[in-house]
Each structure stands twice: as structure tokens, then as C-alpha cells.
Amino acid sequence: xxxxxxxxxxxxxxxxxxxxxxxxxxxxxxxxxxxxxxxxxxxxxxxxxxxxxxxxxxxxxxxxxxxxxxxxxxxxxxxxxxxxxxxxxxxxxxxxxxxxxxxxxxxxxxxxxxxxxxxxxxxxxxxxxxxxxxxxxxxxxxxxxxxxxxxxxxxxxxxxxxxxxxxxxxxxxxxxxxxxxxxxxxxxxxxxxxxxxxxxxxxxxxxxxxxxxxxxxxxxxxxxxxxxxxxxxxxxxxxxxxxxxxxxxxxxxxxxxxxxxxxxxxxxxxxxxxxxxxxxxxxxxxxxxxxxxxxxxxxxxxxxxxxxxxxxxxxxxxxxxxxxxxxxxxxxxxxxxxxxxxxxxxxxxxxxxxxxxxxxxxxxxxxxxxxxxxxxxxxxxxxxxxxxxxxxxxxxxxxxxxxxxxxxxxxxxxxxxxxxxxxxxxxxxxxxxxxxxxxxxxxxxxxxxxxxxxxxxxxxxxxxxxxxxxxxxxxxxxxxxxxxxxxxxxxxxxxxxxxxxxxxxxxxxxxxxxxxxxxxxxxxxxxxxxxxxxxxxxxxxxxxxxxxxxxxxxxxxxxxxxxxxxxxxxxxxxxxxxxxxxxxxxxxxxxxxxxxxxxxxxxxxxxxxxxxxxxxxxxxxxxxxxxxxxxxxxxxxxxxxxxxxxxxxxxxxxxxxxxxxxxxxxxxxxxxxxxxxxxxxxxxxxxxxxxxxxxxxxxxxxxxxxxxxxxxxxxxxxxxxxxxxxxxxxxx
Numbered sequence: 001x002x003x004x005x006x007x008x009x010x011x012x013x014x015x016x017x018x019x020x021x022x023x024x025x026x027x028x029x030x031x032x033x034x035x036x037x038x039x040x041x042x043x044x045x046x047x048x049x050x051x052x053x054x055x056x057x058x059x060x061x062x063x064x065x066x067x068x069x070x071x072x073x074x075x076x077x078x079x080x081x082x083x084x085x086x087x088x089x090x091x092x093x094x095x096x097x098x099x100x101x102x103x104x105x106x107x108x109x110x111x112x113x114x115x116x117x118x119x120x121x122x123x124x125x126x127x128x129x130x131x132x133x134x135x136x137x138x139x140x141x142x143x144x145x146x147x148x149x150x151x152x153x154x155x156x157x158x159x160x161x162x163x164x165x166x167x168x169x170x171x172x173x174x175x176x177x178x179x180x181x182x183x184x185x186x187x188x189x190x191x192x193x194x195x196x197x198x199x200x201x202x203x204x205x206x207x208x209x210x211x212x213x214x215x216x217x218x219x220x221x222x223x224x225x226x227x228x229x230x231x232x233x234x235x236x237x238x239x240x241x242x243x244x245x246x247x248x249x250x251x252x253x254x255x256x257x258x259x260x261x262x263x264x265x266x267x268x269x270x271x272x273x274x275x276x277x278x279x280x281x282x283x284x285x286x287x288x289x290x291x292x293x294x295x296x297x298x299x300x301x302x303x304x305x306x307x308x309x310x311x312x313x314x315x316x317x318x319x320x321x322x323x324x325x326x327x328x329x330x331x332x333x334x335x336x337x338x339x340x341x342x343x344x345x346x347x348x349x350x351x352x353x354x355x356x357x358x359x360x361x362x363x364x365x366x367x368x369x370x371x372x373x374x375x376x377x378x379x380x381x382x383x384x385x386x387x388x389x390x391x392x393x394x395x396x397x398x399x400x401x402x403x404x405x406x407x408x409x410x411x412x413x414x415x416x417x418x419x420x421x422x423x424x425x426x427x428x429x430x431x432x433x434x435x436x437x438x439x440x441x442x443x444x445x446x447x448x449x450x451x452x453x454x455x456x457x458x459x460x461x462x463x464x465x466x467x468x469x470x471x472x473x474x475x476x477x478x479x480x481x482x483x484x485x486x487x488x489x490x491x492x493x494x495x496x497x498x499x500x501x502x503x504x505x506x507x508x509x510x511x512x513x514x515x516x517x518x519x520x521x522x523x524x525x526x527x528x529x530x531x532x533x534x535x536x537x538x539x540x541x542x543x544x545x546x547x548x549x550x551x552x553x554x555x556x557x558x559x560x561x562x563x564x565x566x567x568x569x570x571x572x573x574x575x576x577x578x579x580x581x582x583x584x585x586x587x588x589x590x591x592x593x594x595x596x597x598x599x600x601x602x603x604x605x606x607x608x609x610x611x612x613x614x615x616x617x618x619x620x621x622x623x624x625x626x627x628x629x630x631x632x633x634x635x636x637x638x639x640x641x642x643x644x645x646x647x648x649x650x651x652x653x654x655x656x657x658x659x660x661x662x663x664x665x666x667x668x669x670x671x672x673x674x675x676x677x678x679x680x681x682x683x684x685x686x687x688x689x690x691x692x693x694x695x696x697x698x699x700x701x702x703x704x705x706x707x708x709x710x711x712x713x714x715x716x717x718x719x720x721x722x723x724x725x726x727x728x729x730x731x732x
Contacts, residue, residue: 026461027065027353027361030102030142031270031311034185035231038272038311038351042358044319044331046373047340050359051087055079059363061102061142062310062351066125067109068432069356069412069463073363075099080113080123083369084463091127100349104143104150106164112150114139120150120166133166141194141228142182146206151192153179159194159202161209170209175202180226182270186253187233193251195225195241201251213255221259223247228270228311230279232293240293242267242281248291261296263289269351270311274318274334282308282322290320290336300336304328310351313360321360323348329362329370344370356461357409375409379458379466382414382437387454387471390510390563394446394478399454399471400438409461416441417455422470427452432459448478449509477563481507484515484557488572492611492663496547496577502539505559505567512536513562519545523554523571531558549579550610578664582608585616585658585671593712594654594676599644602656602673611663613637619657620646624672629654651711653677683709686717 031038057077064072070090071083076099082090096115103113110130111123118138122130137154144151148164157176161169177197183204184193191212192204199220203212223245232238239251244266251257265285272280277293286306290299305324312322318334325347331339346366353361360372383402391397397418404411416433417425418441427446433439446452452475457468484505493499499519505512516533517540518526528547534540540555547553552574559567585606594600600620606613615636620629620643629648635641635658648654653675660668686707695701701721707714721731 025065025067025105026355027063028067028105029064029144030062030104030182030351031184031228031230032353034144034146035187035233036144036182036184036228036270037230037233037314038270039274039314040354040358041316042354043317044315044333044339045321045354045358045360047331047342048373049342050371050374050376052368052370053083053087053089055081055092055367055369057367058099058365059367059369060100060349060365061363063353063361063363063369064103064105065353065355065361066105066111068125069459069461070125071355071361071369072103072105072111073369074101074103074113075367078116080111080121082111082125082127087371093123093127093129095121095123101139102142104145106145107148110164112143112145114143114152120162122164122166131166133162135160135162136168136171140178140180144183144185146185146189151183153181153183153194155179157196159183159192159204159209161206172202172204172209172211174211174214177224182228184229184231184239186231187237191253193229193231193239195227195229197224197226199224199243201225201229201239201241201249201257203253203255215249215251215255215257217255221245221247223266226268230271230273232273234275240271240273240279242269242271242283244268246283248279248281248296250293260293261291261298263287269308272312272314272320274314276318276334278318278334280312280314280320280322282310282312282324284308286324286326288312288320288322288330288332302330302332302336302338304330309349310362313352313354315354315358321352321354323350323352323362325349327364329360329372331360342370342372344368356412357406359409359461375406375460375464377406377408378464379404379406379411379460381467381469382456382458383469385454385456385469385471387474388562388564389472390475390477390561391446392477392480392561392563392565394448394476395444396440396442397444397446397452397454397474398438398440399456401456401469403437404458404466406458406460406466411435411458412461412463413459414439415457415459415465417468418444419453419455420450422453423455423468424453425455430455430457446476448476451475475510475563477507477509477561477565479507479509480565481505481512481559481561481567483568484559484570486555486557486570486572488555488575490575491573492576492578492665494577494579494664494666496549496579497545498541498543499545499547499553499555499575500539500541501555501557501572503557503570504538505557505570507559507561507565510562510565512559514560516558516560518556520554520556521551523574524556524569525554526556528553547577549577552576576611576664578608578610578662578666580608580610581666582606582613582660582662582668584669585660587656587658587671587673589656589673589676592676593679594648595678595680597648597650597678597680598646599642600646600648600654600656600676601642602658603640604658604671605639606658606660606668606671608660608662613660614663614665615661617659617661618643621655621657622652624655624675625657625670626655627657632659648678650678650680677712679709679711681709681711683707683714
């Protein structure tokens, strides 16, 4: 048995109903959704009777389907039934229901049902009662659920809204009569539409329950609205509804309406809308009608028994299924050709529901619920599992996989387990993780350095489980890599456009996968360059920066291991940008003249406030800045130096030149001494003339003299008096 799923239609439904969808189920409420569309994405059901289950009374309500694929229906014996795995009974629970209205499944899987005892019941999927609250009157319509809130009509003529906790939100008293019409929502979720046995259709504000309009606006045309409205949510949001007088109406969201056509029998069931401008309606003349929505003309009609109480269900190929009170279930294609029929041998008032893969579910007065066209083959195994080789988490595991295949009922869920060997589940038993092909299983207690395996298997729409597939081993590594040891290019740089660093880190368990680095003005920060991945590189040179002179910058590094663990941050010692040179050195020599032709002495001083002085260089030349006598030579950080080993020329003037290099490598301007001239020869011997060979004075002597020095000139004379030439015995 093959099933076709109409993906385009399904996509449309998801997009349109995204905010109003009550639960992730194929048919969670009467008429499938809050629009009472009665439309499935699957192709028409097969005619094979897959199974039936016999309950304790007549089943006049439509069955609904839970999130887990369970089937729920109300029975005239007062019980709510849950069926799973084909005809297998999960549980019944007494809720005093009439069996005429359908239960509804909420977004969290809660099942809601109204009882004849004026109570509203909420059950968990395991049968336990969640709460029981007074509904203030007997609930006589099926319940619809929108955004978690419940809406239903009652015997006292009122429409009510409750929240998911059973607390009243509002009550509308304008509908009147016994409200058997199940309300439907507008596509924008702002308005409820409901039929009344007073002969009107009402539009009610969903926010507060006040009336927006009624149709007809003044006088009823005759006939009541027992049937439930259907919303054309795919197009203009028009409301379609039939009356007991046989009229079919179309009403715009503004309240402007018209009679589309008239049938030959009263209408108490809901209308179904196709994707091709056609609606289906069953009437009490025992016929099913296909009506053109553009002009109201009859496309076709088919006799289907005596009296039609149940509503039609439309499939993705526009085929339609319906039953009548003569006990026959019919399936027609979109042209009105009968696909198949089945006589249940008992009147049928129930409406069909379309389940996973297009299976048809319907109840009968003989107490049986029937399933046609169910999928009996399990899905294939999922494709290969993709999971990281390592993980740094002890509380969860994540995996993706290729989807399993099931051509009949599709994949409704996947299950995931965890074990310490391939195929085992000794750590986490099989757990449903949804229909997506990726999942995270939480709540684990994994051990460091232990290897684990993930198992995945699929469940199809019929609840059948396929074979499992196992992942490769996933080893837990709870220790991060070592803090990277980061070495910068040095304490200073003259380049404001780039910074560089190298680093190393180790991780003995899962190894280093990648590194990221940042640049900042504080250790570990990222205010200059945000964290940037460099894969497994252990060095970087970042160019294109705009760094400020005088500011210290840090390259920070984080290491990532193959398990996803992240190291602490390692940082360089800091690099200060210095784009300005040191001051030119101030050089002082020993004076204007020197006498040693083999050496010269000088002192100097310079400063650099950003990066300091890393070295001085000197030269000796016959001009300021020159290198004629000695080329540039490092003096280290000395600031006082006697330069020896020279061979200076007497009478020559010599300059000592000094330049400073700062910590960033920038060289200063040259500073020079004011020049020192070499004078290596003494002045000429003075020519001394006294006052003659004799003197009469015993107390004084007089003399004059002259001398010359061509290099440095005469700066002064000294004299002595003696009794011999050159002697100093009289005046030393």
C-alpha cells in the first residue's frame, strides 16, 4: 500500500496555521484544526480494513489523534477511550460523556472532553486526571483549542472560553439555543465563528467574547445552524456553513454574506473545502454534493444512503470520505467517482478522521471504531549518525542523522538511546526526540574519559518502530586544553599597523582542534580585535591595525580541544607602540683642544619617554655627524666613553657624534660635540730679555719675553728666578 503526501499543501498548512496549530498531530480535534477544515495532507485512504475495536456503546463522535499517535474517542457508555498500536486498548476512563462530541488534544498532549454532568475534564496521556472543572452548563459542541485556550458551546446557548488550567476567560450569551455548532477561528486568530439554532451565524471577538456581527444582520432566513462553520483560511478567510433548510452560505470576514446554493435536504454536517474552488457538503436527502465556490453551480452529486449526519473529510488529492446513517462508508475521487465503500452494518453518525499516512478512522453505532488503509510495515533504519568524536559535556549528547524512510505513513518520531557499547542502552533508554533528524538527549551523567554510543530508530505514523542504527564512539573529555603560552614580538614596536605572536597549548585527551585570538589593551580583552578563529595555526601576524603610540597592546589566545572544551586565556607580556624617536643626544667633549692623538673622550645624554633607550652608537669625524675617523660603533647603554686606538692629525678638529635607539628600534637624530682640535706640540721656547748684566736693586728684577704656538696659541706663562739658567732657587 502506497501513500502520497502532498508536500506543497502541507507546507501551506504549516505556514498558515503556525501560530494557531493546537498540537503536532495529524488530527488533534474535531474537523482536524481550529478552522474546521477537515482536510488532510495525505492522499485518499485505502479500502483495506486494517483493524476495528469494539467499545461499550455507540460512537457518534469523531475520533482524534494524540501527539504520540494514540487514538481518542468518546463513547455513549460515558467513557473516553485511548487506542494505540492498532486495535490495542491503552485505557478507558469514565468522564460521563455523551459520545456525541469529540475530545481535543492540546499542544502538550493533554486530552480535553466535556461531560453530561456539566464538567470539563482534562486527562494526561497516561489516563491520570489533570483537572476537572465546572463548565457551568453541559458542553454540546466539540472543543477547539487555540494558543492553549479552549472554546466550546453549551446547552444554555452560551459560548465559553477557558484557559488550559480550566479557568473561565469569558462567556458570550448572544448565540442562543443549544449550541451544537463547533466554533471555528479566523486565520488571524482574532475571531470565532459559530452557528446558532436561532438561525444566525455569529462572529465573536476571541480576546473578550464580545459580538462583532451576526448573519443575517436582522431576520433569520429560516432554518437553523446546527452544523459547524468551515473557514477558507488559504484564501480570503470566508466562512462556509449549511443550514437545516438546505441552504449553503458564504460569509466574508466583514459579515457580508450570501446564499451560495440550495440543496434538496437539510444540512447538519460541516462543509469541507478543497484546494480547487470546490466544497463538499452532505445533506439529509442522502447525497454528497460537490459545489463550485465561484458561482455556486453543482459540480456533481452522489447518493450515499438515507441521512448524512457526519462531516466529509478531504485528502490532499481532493478525494473525499464520508459516511451515512445507512452504515456505509464511502470514498470518492475529486471527479465524483467512487473509489471504494464499506458497509459497517450499523448507522454511522461519526465524522471520519485522517490519520498518519492517510488512514481513515471512524466510529459507528455498533460501538466499533474502524481503521482503513493503515500502515503495517515498519520504517527503514535511519541513515548514518553524525556525532562529534569527543564531547566536553557530561549531561547531554547531540547527534544528527539521515532520515529514515516510510512510504506509507511517514516518520512521526525518532527515538534515541545511549550506551557504553554500540547497540546498547544501559546509560539512557530509548527516548522519543521528535521528528527532526537531529536531537540532544539531556539529563545524562557521563563520566570523564569514558566512550559512549548513540542509538537512533524511527517510528512511523502507524506507531511501528524500525531497526536502530548506532553512532561511532563518543569520548568524554571534561578537562580543557592547557592555557596557551603566548609569546609576542617584544615589549615595543614602532609599527602601529601590525602585531604578531606565537603560542602553544596541549590537550592529551582529545587534542587541540583550533585556536582563536583577540587584541586588546588589557590582558584577556577584545576591545581592539574580537575573537578570531585561526584553526590550528600557532602564530599570527595581524595587519591593517590603527594602534596608538604610547599604548600597550596584548594578543590573547584561547585553545579549543576536539571535545569542545575551551582553555583559559593566555596573553602576551604586552607590546607598547612607540612611533617617535628618542631625543637627539647632547654630547659634551673635554674642551676646545686635545693633546692625545690616540684617544678622545666624551659624555652624552638622551631620553625616550615611551620605550626608553636600548643603545647608543658613536662615530668620530672631522665634521659634525661625520664618520671619517671612526664609523658608527655601538656603545651599548654607556653615556661616558674614551675612544682609543685613534691616529689623529695634529691641528685637526674632531667631532664625536652619538645617536640613540629606543626600545621600539627607532633611531634618533645625531647629536655632536662642538669639536676638539688636536695640539700635540708645545709652544716655542720663550726669548727672555732682562735689563742688562748688572742691577743695583737688591729687591727686584725685570725681564720681558716672547713665545709662539701655531696650533692652540699661548694661554699663559710661568716664570722662576734662580742663580743658574733654569734654576728656581730664588723664586720657585
